[in-house]
Amino acid sequence: MARMAIVPLSRIAHAxxxxxxxxxxxxxxxxxxxxxxxxxxxxxxxxxxxxFAAICRGExxxxxxxxxxxxxxxxxxxxxGGGTASLLTDAQGKTHGQGMLEMEIEVPEELL
Amino acid sequence: xxxxxxxxxxxxxxxSVDAPLHLIEGGPIDYLGxxxxxxxxxxxxxxxxxxNPAAGYATDFIDFIRRALPQLVEKRIRVxxxxxxxxxxxxxxxxxxxxxxxxxxxxxxxxVEGDDLLGRLPDLLGRGHELRNMDSGEPLAPRVSQxxxxxxxxxxxPVAEALDGxxxxxxxxxxxxxxxxxxxxxxxxxxxxxxxxxxxxxxICGHILECGAQATGGNFxxxxxxxxxxxxxxxxxxxxxxGAFVVTKHPGTGGMVTVDTVSEQLVYEMGDPKSYITPDVTxxxxxxxxxxxxxxxxxxxxxxxxxxxPFLKISASYLDGYKAAGQVTVSGPRAIEKARLAAEIVWKRxxxxxxTFAEDDRVTELLGVSAVLPGILAAPSDPPEVVLRLAVRxxxxxxxxxxxxxxxxxxxxxxxxxxxFAGGRPKGQEVVAYWPALLAREEIERTLEVSVxxx
Numbered sequence: 001m002a003r004m005a006i007v008p009l010s011r012i013a014h015a016x017x018x019x020x021x022x023x024x025x026x027x028x029x030x031x032x033x034x035x036x037x038x039x040x041x042x043x044x045x046x047x048x049x050x051x052f053a054a055i056c057r058g059e060x061x062x063x064x065x066x067x068x069x070x071x072x073x074x075x076x077x078x079x080x081g082g083g084t085a086s087l088l089t090d091a092q093g094k095t096h097g098q099g100m101l102e103m104e105i106e107v108p109e110e111l112l
Numbered sequence: 113x114x115x116x117x118x119x120x121x122x123x124x125x126x127x128s129v130d131a132p133l134h135l136i137e138g139g140p141i142d143y144l145g146x147x148x149x150x151x152x153x154x155x156x157x158x159x160x161x162x163x164n165p166a167a168g169y170a171t172d173f174i175d176f177i178r179r180a181l182p183q184l185v186e187k188r189i190r191v192x193x194x195x196x197x198x199x200x201x202x203x204x205x206x207x208x209x210x211x212x213x214x215x216x217x218x219x220x221x222x223x224v225e226g227d228d229l230l231g232r233l234p235d236l237l238g239r240g241h242e243l244r245n246m247d248s249g250e251p252l253a254p255r256v257s258q259x260x261x262x263x264x265x266x267x268x269x270p271v272a273e274a275l276d277g278x279x280x281x282x283x284x285x286x287x288x289x290x291x292x293x294x295x296x297x298x299x300x301x302x303x304x305x306x307x308x309x310x311x312x313x314x315x316i317c318g319h320i321l322e323c324g325a326q327a328t329g330g331n332f333x334x335x336x337x338x339x340x341x342x343x344x345x346x347x348x349x350x351x352x353x354x355g356a357f358v359v360t361k362h363p364g365t366g367g368m369v370t371v372d373t374v375s376e377q378l379v380y381e382m383g384d385p386k387s388y389i390t391p392d393v394t395x396x397x398x399x400x401x402x403x404x405x406x407x408x409x410x411x412x413x414x415x416x417x418x419x420x421x422p423f424l425k426i427s428a429s430y431l432d433g434y435k436a437a438g439q440v441t442v443s444g445p446r447a448i449e450k451a452r453l454a455a456e457i458v459w460k461r462x463x464x465x466x467x468t469f470a471e472d473d474r475v476t477e478l479l480g481v482s483a484v485l486p487g488i489l490a491a492p493s494d495p496p497e498v499v500l501r502l503a504v505r506x507x508x509x510x511x512x513x514x515x516x517x518x519x520x521x522x523x524x525x526x527x528x529x530x531x532x533f534a535g536g537r538p539k540g541q542e543v544v545a546y547w548p549a550l551l552a553r554e555e556i557e558r559t560l561e562v563s564v565x566x567x
Binding site: 010014015016017018019020021022025027028029031051052053054055063064065066067068069070072074080082083084085087088089090095096097098099101102 | 333375376
């Protein structure tokens with residue numbers, strides 16, 4: 001068994017987020033093909049739901065974009081009504097990408 | 113081999129006023145795309161137009177024209193924009209007025225109309241188009257009296273038609289952001305209406321460009337690696353007839369164009385990556401190949417697409433009550449406890465006055481204590497100060513205004529160290545909410561009009 005290290009996602013990926021109605025979209029882009037495999041395995045819908053538990057009140061959807069080494073997440077009901085109706089400071093989910101990168105995941109040490 | 117250089121100088125209304133000038137002056141470009149319309153901007157323009165029939169377009173665009181027109185005319189740089197808003201013909205008249213002031217002539221301005229559906233709503237609903245909200249599934253009819261604007265997203269064809277007619281500037285209303293790039297490409301290369309792969313390539317080109325500096329180092333995760341972000345170069349695509357293109361920026365500008373900066377922009381506001389639906393094509397983001405071809409040059413190729421859908425997206429806005437937000441700064445020691453007490457005081461005083469808000473219609477945020485990413489970033493236990501931000505919304509404007517009067521008293525009738533209350537009492541503002549829907553495309557396409565006029 002490979003030795004595993006626990007690191008924040010920011011060690012192995014980039015992220016950018018924005019809004020789609022009352023959902024936020026968080027795109028995660030791995031820094032290498034090997035790290036993309038880690039993303040696919042570790043950053044599950046369930047992990048993301050738990051990570052954003054205090055923010056996302058609806059479902060989480062995940063899409064794979066292997067050619068860009070990317071995963072795309074939609075966090076439904078995460079913007080307090082979205083757009084102009086929201087009362088939140090971050091009504092457009094601009095910070096959710098930065099938040100995603102704080103998630104701690106297991107990565108084989110040899111890849112780091 | 114012919115390549116067409118398309119730049120984007122305005123990612124949204126409020127973006128840098130100098131960026132488009134730097135694009136014009138910093139090196140060769142053929143086309144300049146400018147986006148001025150957020151989802152509810154048209155609602156604001158509708159109000160302006162009701163007050164003044166000559167208003168209802170993006171006046172910032174005229175400021176740009178005043179500065180840029182001599183160079184646009186001289187260099188034959190063509191501008192495609194949605195700045196026409198709800199009144200592109202009035203916008204054109206204003207451009208001609210500015211041209212006369214500047215002593216410029218010998219160019220044409222195109223106008224695309226037919227996206228504005230507000231006046232047609234009773235007819236459309238009456239004929240059985242329900243215009244159901246794409247998010248909630250509700251039909252529009254019960255809310256139709258609250259609707260303040262309704263526009264269809266128009267694709268690239270009418271933009272190309274205006275360019276075919278010789279327009280130096282093309283003024284649209286609610287055109288898709290991606291059509292600001294695809295329109296010129298259809299015009300230049302004559303891509304057929306069912307050439308799905310090339311149309312998808314031009315669409316994805318538009319997606320990369322549409323948020324300006326977000327493709328060239330702005331909003332980039334590894335921000336500390338981005339050189340001279342203060343003078344970031346806005347993005348330029350050099351597009352070939354095959355649909356393949358290189359994303360780059362002018363030499364000497366800040367920022368950077370790498371596979372990473374372009375990838376981040378590609379996933380921005382993404383839904384299902386296999387189906388990026390526009391009026392022109394359904395583009396497949398899982399087909400994109402990115403290659404770093406040189407410094408600040410990323411080649412984008414391999415893109416495929418599928419047939420367009422029978423529907424166009426409608427973007428309507430409607431009045432949905434009122435909201436207000438106010439904030440004060442609370443110093444330490446014990447800043448968090450004092451801010452929490454201050455919030456409790458406001459809500460209790462309002463309750464005593466008979467003004468209550470549903471749980472979902474009021475927000476208490478302690479900025480500086482993990483307000484935007486609760487549960488993710490650890491909050492400091494005893495920060496030297498916090499900003500307390502309170503916000504409410506309600507259908508009753510009087511209640512929202514009453515809330516606005518309860519912030520200032522915290523300064524003298526709250527805990528000590530409350531400051532930073534400036535700008536007067538927050539007043540209730542109308543909530544202009546967004547209503548996305550679908551409509552059969554022939555309803556819109558048969559009423560589209562393109563007109564090109566010369567000066």
